[in-house]
Amino acid sequence: MSNNETAALPLQALYELHTAAPAGREGMPAFAAELAKRLAQGRDAEVADFLRDSSSLCQERLHQLPGEHAPWQRDHALWLALARISLPLGQFYGGNSGVPRRSAELTAELTALARAWLDDWGSRSHQPWRLRDGYDLVLRQVFGVLGHEGMSSAEITALLRWARELSAKAGIAPGAQYYCHWQHLLHQLPEPELLAMAIEDGGGQLSRDIVQRQLPLQRTRPAAQRWALWRDFFAQFPAVLDQLRLPEPVLIASRWETADAARRDLLAQDLFKALCFASEDDWPHDRVLVERMLQTDAAPLVAWFKQLGHLAINPAVAQRLWDARWPALLPLLLPACADGCKHESDRAGYAPVAETLLADRPGDLARLAAGPLTHLLPALRVDTLQRLLPQLGKAASGSASKGLRAALAQALSALPVDAPQAAGWLAKPNKNLVLAYRDVLVAHPDPASGSLLSALLSGGLLDVAEQGPVQARLKDLGAAAPVADAARPPAGEAAPAGSDGADSLAELEAQAASLQRLSPAIAALDQPALLDLLAPLSAQAARALLHLAATSPQELPALARHLLAQASAENRARLALALVQHWVAADGAPESRWVLKLLPGAADDRIVDVLSSAALAWHKTRKERAVVALQQLGRLDTVYALSCVQALATGKTLKPSVLAAAQAVLAEAAARRGMALADLSDELTPDFDLGRGVQLQVGAQTYDVLLQGDLSLRLRTSAGKLVRSLPALADEGLRTEWDAAAARLKTLSKGIKAVLQQQAPRLQSCLMLGRHWPLDTWRRLFLEHPLLRVVGQGLVWRVEPAAGQPFSLRIAEDLSLVDAESDAVQLPAEGRIALWHPAQATEQERAQWRECLTDYGLKALIEQVDAPADLPLASQWQQELLQPLAPIRLTQQALDGLAGPWRFHAGPVCDGPGIYLHLRDFAVQRWRVELLHSAAMPYYEPGHEIDIEGFALRDMAADRLLPPAEWPLPLQASLCAMLQALASRAAGAAAAAAAAQV
Helix, strand or coil: CCHHHHHHCCHHHHHHHHHCCCCHHHHHHHHHHHHHHHHHCCCHHHHHHHHHHCCHHHHHHHHHCCHHHCHHHCCHHHHHHHHHHHHHHCCCCCCECCECCCCHHHHHHHHHHHHHHHHHHHHCCCCHHHHHHHHHHHHHHHHHHCCCCCCCHHHHHHHHHHHHHHHHHCCCCCCCCCCCCCHHHHCCCCHHHHHHHHHHHCCCHHHHHHHHHHHHHHCCCCHHHCCHHHHHHHHHCHHHHHHHCCCCHHHHHHHHCCCCHHHHHHHHHHHHHHHHHCCHHHHHHHHHHHHHHHHHCCHHHHHHHHHHHHHHCCHHHHHHHHHHCCCCCHHHHHHHHHHHCCCHHHHHHHHHHHHHHHHHCCHHHHCCCHHHHHHHHHHCCHHHHHHCHHHHHHHHHCCCCHHHHHHHHHHHHHCCCCHHHHCCCCCCCCHHHHHHHHHHHHHCCCCCHHHHHHHHHHCCCCCHHHCHHHHHHHHHHCCCCCCCCCCCCCCCCCCCCCCCHHHHHHHHHHHHHCCCCCCHHHHHHCCHHHHHCCCCCCHHHHHHHHHHHHHCCCCCCHHHHHHHHCCCHHHHHHHHHHHHHHHHHCCCCHHHHHHHHHCCCCCCHHHHHHHHHHHHHHCCCCHHHHHHHHHHHHHHCCHHHHHHHHHHHHCCCCCHHHHHHHHHHHHHHHHHHCCCHHHHHHHCCCCCCCCCCEEEEECCEEEEEEECCCCCEEEECCCCCEECCCCCCCCHHHHHHHHHHHHHHHHHHHHHHHHHHHHHHHHHHHHHHCCEEEHHHHHHHHCCCCCHHHHHCCCCEEEEECCCCCEEEEECCCCCEECCCCCECCCCCCEEEEECCHHHCCHHHHHHHHHHHHHCCCCCCCCCCCCCCCCCCHHHEECCEECCCCCEEEEHHHHHHHHCCCCCEECCEECCCEEEEEEEECCCCCEEEEEEEEEECCCCCCCCEEEEEEEEEEECCCCEECCHHHCCHHHHHHHHHHHHHHHHHHHHHHHHHHHHHC
């Protein structure tokens, strides 16, 4: 459109032209430029007509224009012209730095315009809630440009009184909070006149704003002189202090005398905040004030300090409180300093205060709770620890905290190994102190700890469950454990080689019987059905095993491992399943997590479905528990377990921390196998031992498990008969064997079904990305694997010889290789093979394969023959971006409806807020497809529209966008089809909207 045509358009039409979709708000700068041009040309009537009839959205957009896009914010004359037009209409558009230029003339003119507007506004009939809008326009906006340098106090006072008058007319209560833009006026009044104005206001919003303006000035004065003129005002209007809650000790102390209990609780909070901001020079004055407050009523200060601890103070305040030594606060000082040492960065500030305090009051240490003491120990000097050993012993005696024992062990490792004993720790030890002493000796680097550990064992102070760490440390030191009874091996160790199995069991039972106190954590598992799984162990020995697992700090002690080894492999697997089910039923509670220590060496694939389902259920609200479940699958390290982890990592969208854990499990599994992560996915298709043959035994009857062509299972009896399931049990004496065989068959059937569900998205990804396999690898995966060779028979493959032309084939029922005409073909000596895609084939070849698959009744696991085959036009490429043929705009709900089935998920929320891309990550290759678009909302907003920009392909390993030449042709065809689907959805919605309007 030419300049002449633009100038001739009415402003409303011009506004609609510039802000029509897709420009919207982004078209406002161009419109603002034309609006300013017409102002400069004196076309005031035209501008007034437009503003009078403009929508609230248009007015909001004009208000929000930044200075570089609003010419009137850079030109005083333009701004004044606009103000003269807009203010009588109830609109006011602000300026920028230096615009407008303040002057007496401007103040007078704007005041007159504002009064005229208010008279007009007040004469209208309004709903009560609308009445205030007109006054807000003046108070919040116009007052911001009133006043000028050199203005007399009388003039300023008159404007302030007018503002108070307007607030009253607006229905604002005298003490209510509201906003008025009068800061520039307040800045010009001297302190005495501000005080007089505040008294006249009577403690309202003007008073509060005046006091707030005084705060920086008062802080430049010595503490004794601050607020000297204002103390009578605050005594007359205490509500001002109560509302502002100024962190000023002198004001807090003055209010303390007359405040009620609830107000004193708040003032106590304000005082501690004020002390943290106060300077060293203020302390002599502030100390007198605090002491007076403590004498009047210490309880609120004590309560707040006790509640917040180190969060109420800083190291400087801690030192001042120690210097003052007020009896009410002194007992709380060490706990606060101890908590302040929680983070290493804060220890340098709090530790010296704690050291000084303990030198004078060592008894305070024994009264510290376990948590603060744990934080304090790493901050204390070695000589301080040596001196305080008796008090540390008392503290350890009174706490069963494992964290405190670990902190003591770490801190005391710098002392001589016999220092705790010399300090009297073993004079009259209780169980807590003995365990703390044990942990100190076990962690101590001095080899001389071996003799002390041996003495601790032989002294009988530790029961069997508590001896494991001692035995492990003695073994590390090469020291022999003391033998209390020649007939028994050391506690927690296996029986001597060559001993009779019955003797070994008897010895383990004897050690288990010595455990008299069992952890309450095992109560829920103390059930006959579960304990029976540990046969031949007695019920007491089974409970002892659970107790050892529940109380051991990390891994199972040796005695527990030997007890667990007595059960059969089948019963251990059933026990592992029961324990996992118990943990999941407890919603993965951390206090039940100890049962997972019993899984290594016991669990099999029976726990996989339970853990993978739990990880999926927890990934949103129980992220840490979901991570633990995934880690357990990784530790199981079976092909089925890892395949389920991979299905979770590539299936439904997991929360980022859980997804990262799943990817870490797979990366660790690949590292253990010495292969690349991309190759691991090929290996994660379990064959469930079907290749070697699976047999189920029930009494004398043996059943061979056979995989059928439809991937279902059949059982072949000894007589050669095929049956679908185990025959009903006739002899109850074989119940255990029958249950085990039925469980194994059920696990196999569920596992095969789960694997098949995983193969479709994996093979679809391989098809889209043009994934290739070396010929030997392909033979192993798709000709020799008992499951995948059945899957592979419904697929078409593309062979690319090292020399020669590519050709296609399929796997016949007899595992021979044939082409679309069913003629036999041979694999070349060298080359590679991939899934065949129609985008790489001629139309004739597509028709041949379509006819072949139809004739043989083959139904592929994924769509191949009719997969999208159209490739993008050259004009659709814009550097690394594949763009649609024509602009696409559709609702966010429509986009989400398509993105979900395509396995795309929303990208990160950016400033705005807005989501600007959808993502799909591929596990078979570290690539990510990005669907770029305009801002989508992170919350539900009906009808919100999005403009599609196109697709990009990112190599995540190299963190770079791939150029078109590196995009696989199947992927190009697939993304082209997605763009067409988006365009069709947008066109359908537009047609429906047009029909609805008609």
